[in-house]
Amino acid sequence: MQRHPARDALQGVLPARNLGDAERMASGTAGVATLLWAVRRGGVSGGLAALAGTAMLARAASGYCPVTEATSAKPAERRIAQKQGWRSAAAVVRSVTIARPPEEVYRFFRDVAKLPRFLQHVQQVTAIDETRSHWVVRTSLGHTIEWDAIITEDRPNERIGWRSVPEADIRTIGWIEFRPAPGDRGTEVRASIAYEPPAGQLGRLVAQLWGESPSRQAYDDLRRLKQVLETGEVPTPAMRRADADAAMPAAA
Structure with a gap:
């Protein structure tokens, strides 16, 4: 040949x-x-x-x-949609290494009230009981949507799985895994998230055009989680401007 x-x-x-x-x-x-x-x-x-x-x-x-x-589902997304009975699925897998032990990272995630500290679009998460929680999320257009989620798997210091309840308007599933990072560098946090895009694949494209793709959201949220756990705060635009001003040399 x-x-x-x-x-x-x-x-x-x-x-x-x-x-x-x-x-x-x-x-x-x-x-x-x-x-x-x-x-x-x-x-x-x-x-x-x-x-x-x-x-x-x-x-x-x-x-x-x-x-x-952008509008075509990947093979894995088609399998997820078929298994969950959804019209279509958007899925993403992202990871970040955090300089904290798995036990600490797991405890932070397990306290659902803390999740809005790094999940940018989440306004509030309220625990209903040990496995159920109520979510209030702000959309890119300024509206809010709400749904209940249930924890489907809880392996302390290793893995948390969840899904929205069957009657929820937003249908989503996901897992967070906590693994010791090589070289005693802390914890590798691996997020696997899937949801059914509103309006199917057209909604998926619109979300990407608005900069709200699940891949970008997951990346940004995990970076904020790293900042919260390693420094105790997430820098805001105002804080970043103040730091930049402080770093500038004084005028002669």
């Missing part, structure tokens, strides 16, 4: 194709037509059209579309 070193090297770098032949052909045809129109039109509108046409040609040539990627 003839080898193509350049092509083989790029296969590990370029994103995988997610468009069929018919979609690529349609995109290429539209791209050529848009470029021809841009040449005749000229000016600012023609320049913008040329950019759009070039993007469509690139889409056709590569067979990859980032919008399709």
